[in-house]
Amino acid sequence: MKKIINSNYFYAFLSLCCALWLFFFVSTPGAGSTRDTNQSNTSTVTKKATFSVPLQLQADVDKYYITGYPEKVKVTVEGPSALVTATRNTQNFNLYLNLRDLSIGQHRVQIRENGLNSELTYSIKPKYVTVNIQRRETKKFAVDIDYNKESLATGYETGTTEVSPETVTVTGAASEINKINKVVVKPILPKGIKSTFDQEVLVQALDKNGKTVNVTLDPQTVHVKIPISIQSKQVSINLKQKGNTSDNSFTLESDVKNIRVYGTKSQIDAIDDSVDVPVDVSDASDGDKKTIDLSDALGNKVTFTDPSSVSVTINQTSSNTLSSTTGNPTSGTTSSDSSSSSKSSSSDSTDSDNDSSSSSTNSTNDNNDSE
Template sequence: MDRLFNSHWFVRVIAFFVALMLFAMVNQDNLGNQPSVLPTISNSSYTLEEVELQVNYNEDEFVLTDAPSTVQINLSGSRSALAYFQMMRPAYEVFVDATELEEGTHRAQIQYRGFPSELSVSVTPTTANIELQEIQTSSFPVQVDLINTDNVEEGYTVGTPIVTPINVDVTNAREWLSYVESAKVFVDMDGADGTVEDEYPVHIYNSDGLELEMDSNPNFVSVRVPVTSPNKMVPVNIKRTGKLKAGLSIENIELEPGDVTVYGPSDYIENLESLGGVEIDLSKIDESTTVELEIPVPEGAERVEPESISVDVTVGEEEERELSSVPLTIMGTSDDKTAVFQTEQPALINVTAFGTEDQLNRMSTSDFQAYVDISEASAGNKELPIEFNGPQNIRFETEDSDALLTITDESE
C-alpha cells in the first residue's frame, strides 16, 4: 500500500478526480441540461433567523429611540451556492439608511449588502418603523450615599463628603432624559479610620429609585469623605521665656484663637485639659506686637488644629509699687511634715511689684500671695526661695529672696 501512495501516477489520478468533482459542483447549474457523469442538483432555499438590523443615523444630533432589532432573511439559489454560503459565511449587513432623516417617526426601507450574487435575497419585513429624537444634555448634582457608616472605627466621626466635580452631564433623547431624577455615587465606610478618598462610578436613577442605563460625563467623580479621630477643644498655655528690656512691662497677652482642637486616641483625649509647649521669647519684644506661634503636636496626639495661633502682646512703661507687711505663707506641709520660720525670719515681708500703671492700679493685696514651698525639702534648718502667686503680667521682688525655716519630718 505504501508503494501505491508513493506512486506519482496514483496521486495525479486522485487529484484529477477531485478537481473534476469541484468543477462539477460549481458549474452544476450550467451543466444541468447537458450530458454529465454527475447527477443534476436543483435549486433550494435557506432562512436566516434573527439577523441583526443596523440603523445608520446622525448620532451627533439624534438618538434612536425605537427600531426593530432583528429581521428574517430568506435566501434561494442552487444547493451548491447555498452550501458554499453556509460554509464560508461571508460578511453581510442588513441595514436602514436614516442618515438624512430628521427627528420623528419614519417608515424606512430595509436594505442589505454582502450576500453572494448567485443567491436571491428577500427580507421580512421589507420596511422598518424607526423613531429619532433630538439629543439633549442636562446637568445633575452628584449625591453621595455613604454606606456602613456605623462600622467606622470606634470614636471616629464621618464628615460631609466633598465631590469633584459637583455636577455631571447626562446626554440622551429628550423623552428619556425626562426620566432622570438623580445622579449618585456610593462610598463604603466600613472600617474607615481616616479620610476616605477615591474615584467612584456615577449611577443614574429615576424617581422610583430604579437605575437607568445611561452614561454621564464624567462617568467617574472624585469623592473625599473626612473621617476625624476623637478630639477635644482645650485652652493653650503660653510659656514665657527671656525677659523684656529694662523699663518695659507686659500690659496684656491675648491669644487668637485661645482654644485649639486636639485629635488623638480616646484614652489620650479624655485626660487632656490644656495644651502646653507653646513658648514666647520676651527678649525679642521691644514694643506692642503680634507674634505668630506654631502649635506643636504633643506626644500621643495625632494632630492639632489650627497649626498656629496669633499672640497679641501689649507692652507699656514699667512702674513699681511698694507693698509692706505682706504675709509669708509656708506651703507643702502635711501631717508628718511641718515647718516654722526661724527667729530672724520675719513672717511679714516687704514686696515690690513691677508692672504697667494700669496693671498695678487694678491689683489688690488679695490678688497675690508670697510663699515658701517645703514639699521637696528635707528636715532641718533650710534656706528656701520666696515665691509668688499673682497676676501673670506683674513680677514681684523682695529685699531677701530666700526665707529661713526649720523643717520637721516625722516620716524620716
C-alpha cells in the first residue's frame, strides 16, 4: 500500500481528479451566479411602450408660415426592456417633417425619425400629415374691447376702459392676415357687477363674420380695466301730505333733513337740490309715526337712496285753529268780533238820534226868526 501511495502514478491520478472537480465546479451554475443569470434574462426580455413626442419642422420658418401639423405625435417602440425604458424616459431622438424643398401650398408629408436605437422597432401615428405652406407676414393691430353692459347692476355705468398693451403683433400666412377684421378682447363681466373689472383677457383675431382667424398673437393676453361706478348727489327732502284729510290738517316732521340719491348720470342731472316726499295721511291720527320708503316715494327718478327710508311723525292741527291763526274770513267770527259789531251799531244809532235832534232845534230857531 505504501508503495502505491508513494508512487508517481498515484499523485498523477490525484491531480487529475482535482482538475476534473475544479472543471465541473466552475462550469456548473451555482448560488454565486444567480444574479448574472437574472441580468442576462432581463436583458433579453422585450417590452413595448407608447408615448408622445414633439414634432419638429425642418423649414425656413422666418420666411414661411406653416400650419396643419400637430404639435405632438405618438410613437410606439418595442425592444429590450431596459432600452425601451431608457428611450421613453430620455426621449433622446427626434420626429420631424422635412419641408425644405417644398413650395408654397398644401403638401402631404411623412413623419421621419432620427436617433432611435437600431435594436428598437417603432411605429409613428399619424404616419403622414398634410401641411399648408404660405408666405409669412407680420402686422400690428389695435385691441378693441367688447363686453355686455347688461351685466352691470341697475344704475351703474362704466368709465373709460383701459387695455395694456393697446396693440398686439399678429403673425401668420398673408392670406389669413388679410381676413382679419378686428383684434378684440371679450371680457365676461359677472352678472350684477358693481365694482371695477380688472383682469387678464385672451386676445382674438376675428374675420368679418366673427370667426377666429388662424394666426399667432403676441401677446396672447392683455390686461383689461373697466371702471364701474354709480353717480350720487346729496339733496334735502320736503315732506308733502297727501290723501283725504276731511276737516283736519297735519304737520309732518322727521329727524332726517338730507339724503343721498344714487343713479345714472342722466337721473342725477335731472334731480334738483331738494325732492318732494309724499306722506299719506288719509288714515293718520295725531302723533302717528310712519316709515316712508324713499325708493317707492321717488319712483324711477333714482336707483336707490341712503338712507333707504325715513321716519315721519304726524301731528294733527284742527281746521278752526288754523283758520283763526291765518285770519281766514270764511271761517266765521268769534264772540269778541260780535260785541265790537254791536257797539259800533249802537254808536251809529246814537249819532243818528243826535243828528235828528239838532235838525229839530234848527227848525224851531228858523221859525222864531221868521216871526
